[in-house]
Amino acid sequence: MTTADYSRLVPTADGGSRFDEVSIPFELKNFAPPAQPFSVSPLSEAIECGFLHLPVGWYGEMHPSPIRMWIFVLQGSMKFEASNGDTREIRPGSALLLEDTVGRGHVSRVLSDTAVILAVVRLSGT
Numbered sequence: 001m002t003t004a005d006y007s008r009l010v011p012t013a014d015g016g017s018r019f020d021e022v023s024i025p026f027e028l029k030n031f032a033p034p035a036q037p038f039s040v041s042p043l044s045e046a047i048e049c050g051f052l053h054l055p056v057g058w059y060g061e062m063h064p065s066p067i068r069m070w071i072f073v074l075q076g077s078m079k080f081e082a083s084n085g086d087t088r089e090i091r092p093g094s095a096l097l098l099e100d101t102v103g104r105g106h107v108s109r110v111l112s113d114t115a116v117i118l119a120v121v122r123l124s125g126t
Helices: none
Strands: 003-011 017-025 027-029 038-040 046-054 059-063 069-075 078-082 087-090 095-098 106-110 116-123
Touching: 017 078, 087 095
Parallel strands: 003 095
Antiparallel strands: 003 017, 027 038, 046 116, 059 106, 069 095, 069 116, 078 087, 078 106
16 A cells, blocks of 8 residues: 655643654545546545745744644745654655644744745644
8 A cells, every 4th residue: 555654743741742653545546537546545624724934044942833734845944843852854845744732842943045835734623
């Protein structure tokens, strides 16, 4: 079975955050007939979507995610640091699921010498 693997930030019992991995399975479906079948993941309910623009040098000190959301990098690169010190860099074509809506949260910063543009999809659950 084909899967897509991504990181997510989740809250911990001590009020901090950590990275976890999420594996999204795909199943061959006749999704858009008469086009040929292709692999599709389960669809999740989305509440809102939009875009974020973070300027060069932007730094977000320790903070929880304001909403439960997927972020998809369209331009630039960022680093996210969980409260336990683990880090992930995200670049164009990558995604991160932010679920650390309670507790201390995470640190995030723009790494690139260009602004970061993110597509954001708000999920139910907070």
